[in-house]
Amino acid sequence: MSAVKTLEAVARDRVGKGAARAVRRQGQVPAVVYGGGQPPQSIAIDLIRTRTLIYAGGFKTTLFEINAGGKKTRAIPRDFQLDPVSGVPMHVDFLRVVAGQTVTVEVPVHFHNEDAAPGIKQQGGTLNISLHTLAVEVAPDQIPDGIEIDLTGRQIGDVIHVSDVTLPAGVVYTGEATDPIANVVPPTVLGAEVEAEEAAIAEAQSAEAEAEKVEAEAEEAEAAAEASEEKKED
Missing domain, CATH: 2.40.240.10 (Ribosomal Protein L25; Chain P)
Known part of the structure; x- marks a missing residue:
């Protein structure tokens, strides 16, 4: 508080x-x-x-x-x-604020113990956060510093809803209990896709550079041949 x-x-x-x-x-x-x-x-x-x-x-x-x-x-x-x-x-x-009054405020969500979440630590999953704050109704002198969420034991595919969180006494969430706060998603394949794309681009650039080199060498050889032919004619 x-x-x-x-x-x-x-x-x-x-x-x-x-x-x-x-x-x-x-x-x-x-x-x-x-x-x-x-x-x-x-x-x-x-x-x-x-x-x-x-x-x-x-x-x-x-x-x-x-x-x-x-x-x-x-x-x-x-x-x-x-x-x-x-x-x-x-x-x-x-x-x-006066006695007996409540206010609606946005309280930040704090996640703890990611190292104790198998889906994140062992399986390489990622915590995908949907709500970084929760809109709550509370007495002004009871506003919590944050809403604490323990990730211990969380597996890939787990979804954390508001109903899964124990709110401090006197704190009432203004939305729906089924609202998702976060979920643990599988390791993304985006990294591998990006690496493959970058490798393909590098290969294409290398092939293009080689083709340009061959073309330049051919042009130089053609120019040299023409110069030699002109010299013979002279």
């Missing part, structure tokens, strides 16, 4: 594009906290801190206690915008 993180902020009394640009010039990121039956609250948060949190991963599954001028609010990030060129955070939306 992710720990609640503290996030220092400054309350903003001005909104709009001009105000947002001014906030960014000061090395901060404009943000808003909404929901919970209360009016939206405009805030500014430190750029470096925000960028670090976003790129560290798990930003949208982290519960924050936002301290803006002594007023503390618990909220979870719902969305953020990055500059398409520089990747710098441009804006963050936080959802205010």
Whole structure:
């Protein structure tokens, strides 16, 4: 379960594009906290801190206690915008959370013990992942860091469905229990096919090069013969 993180902020009394640009010039990121039956609250948060949190991963599954001028609010990030060129955070939306509320978040799936899966370790199969995250409904203070899946004993052809996974207490998957998360597929023959294709191409190129060499030699011999004939005529 992710720990609640503290996030220092400054309350903003001005909104709009001009105000947002001014906030960014000061090395901060404009943000808003909404929901919970209360009016939206405009805030500014430190750029470096925000960028670090976003790129560290798990930003949208982290519960924050936002301290803006002594007023503390618990909220979870719902969305953020990055500059398409520089990747710098441009804006963050936080959802205010209250007691008894649940939120829907995407929780990453973590696979363990591939070495203990005969289909992968001994038989050379590959784990084909269909869902890298699971959309779950959960209380904000019970969001898990990830959904753990043990691959021990998995054979080629095995399919792991959501119903095969034990979710943490209080975590409810929003999709169907029959949704496949991953399966173990047989060793691909693509590698052998690629090698054969590459060998055929190399052989064709070699034959083409040899043909070009023979043709060039023939042209040189023909040119030499013509030169010799012209010399005799002179």
